[in-house]
Amino acid sequence: MHDNAWEEIFKKYNIDEHNFDEQPFIITAEQIKSATYQFKTTGEREVRILCKQDRREDRPEIFKKHGLFLLPIQNGKYAIVKGEGYVDIPEIKQEAIEYKPKLDFVLDTSKIGNSEMQHLDFAYATSVIRTFLDDPSLVLTIRGRKRTPKKGFSFFVGKHRLKVKSVQTEVDAGYEGRNKVVLIEAKREKVNNVIIRQLFYPLKQWSEYTKKEVVPLFFEKEGDCYLFCLFKFEDINDYNSIKLVKTGKYRII
Numbered sequence: 001m002h003d004n005a006w007e008e009i010f011k012k013y014n015i016d017e018h019n020f021d022e023q024p025f026i027i028t029a030e031q032i033k034s035a036t037y038q039f040k041t042t043g044e045r046e047v048r049i050l051c052k053q054d055r056r057e058d059r060p061e062i063f064k065k066h067g068l069f070l071l072p073i074q075n076g077k078y079a080i081v082k083g084e085g086y087v088d089i090p091e092i093k094q095e096a097i098e099y100k101p102k103l104d105f106v107l108d109t110s111k112i113g114n115s116e117m118q119h120l121d122f123a124y125a126t127s128v129i130r131t132f133l134d135d136p137s138l139v140l141t142i143r144g145r146k147r148t149p150k151k152g153f154s155f156f157v158g159k160h161r162l163k164v165k166s167v168q169t170e171v172d173a174g175y176e177g178r179n180k181v182v183l184i185e186a187k188r189e190k191v192n193n194v195i196i197r198q199l200f201y202p203l204k205q206w207s208e209y210t211k212k213e214v215v216p217l218f219f220e221k222e223g224d225c226y227l228f229c230l231f232k233f234e235d236i237n238d239y240n241s242i243k244l245v246k247t248g249k250y251r252i253i
Contacts, residue, residue: 005044006060009035020068020082024160029076051078054195056086071157071197072167083158086193087242089218089229096225096251101126116186119221120173122252129184132228132248133217135177142174142183146205153204157239169201172219180213181206187220194218196242199231207236226250 009027010016012035018025029047036045043049053059053070063069069085072078103126110122123129130138145168152165172186183202185194199216207214218229228248234241 002044002050003060003062005036005039005050006062008039010062015080016066020066020080024079024081024157024162026073027078027080029078054198055191056193069195071162071164073162073164075166075168079162081157081160081162084240085157085195085197087196087199087231088193089191089220090244090247092227092229092247092249094247094249096249099126099128099131099250099252101128101252114188116172116188116221119188119226120184120186120219123219123226124173124175126252128226128250128252129175129182129217129219129228132250133182133215133230135180135182137177137179138175138182139177140173141176142171142181142206145170148201148205149208153208155200155204155237155239164201164204167201169205170198171202171206174202174206176210176212180215181210182215182217184217184219187218190220190222196239199242200233200239203233204236224251226252 009032013027013031015025032047032050033045039045051070051072059069066082068080068082070078070080071085107122107125110118110125124140130136148164148167148169150166152163154161154163171183173184175182183206185198199218203214203216216231218231220227230245231242232245234243
């Protein structure tokens with residue numbers, strides 16, 4: 001969990017003494033490398049690995065102790081922020097809806113492998129995504145990694161304003177319809193929470209390019225069921241304004 005490395009980083013830069021109620025602590029990749037050069041394993045030195053904290057439980061103990069989380073704000077620069085950085089993914093206890101695909105033939109190739117992309121593609125091909133969102137006009141238009149606009153965007157986390165520019169984002173799949181753009185964060189197995197950033201940054205990014213409503217959707221495969229959580233941000237400039245709109249659970253037959 002990279003506890004030792006982050007303990008050393010906090011010690012080197014006196015981060016324990018920082019007043020997070022006044023402002024986040026900004027740290028660079030070079031500073032992280034400088035503080036961890038003496039560690040033997042890649043996992044304790046590699047900035048990308050040390051800064052990957054996609055779930056609450058992925059955070060080092062020192063982050064948990066102080067109620068902190070990490071956000072990239074520029075290429076090679078991060079903000080250590082005090083507050084709630086994650087959103088719960090609810091357990092969908094309702095019985096799965098038995099869903100019959102719109103296709104009149106079987107997709108043999110969809111049965112090979114177990115990747116997020118594969119399950120997402122199958123859900124799209126069978127039109128279950130369009131059904132959940134009640135939008136038959138949706139077509140696949142976005143996929144993969146991109147960088148946020150060079151001019152950047154700003155938002156609030158609690159009372160603190162952050163500016164983000166030239167940060168890499170990833171959308172597992174994006175669908176555009178007549179009136180909205182749907183951005184999906186996908187998991188191939190059950191998770192209890194995810195960092196809000198994975199839903200928020202793509203929303204901010206793509207809202208720069210379209211006047212249509214941009215919708216964040218979380219997707220996961222659990223057993224033989226396809227699960228959806230539709231979220232919205234009540235204020236596009238407020239990281240913590242995320243709200244769950246509705247959920248869906250389907251078994252494709």
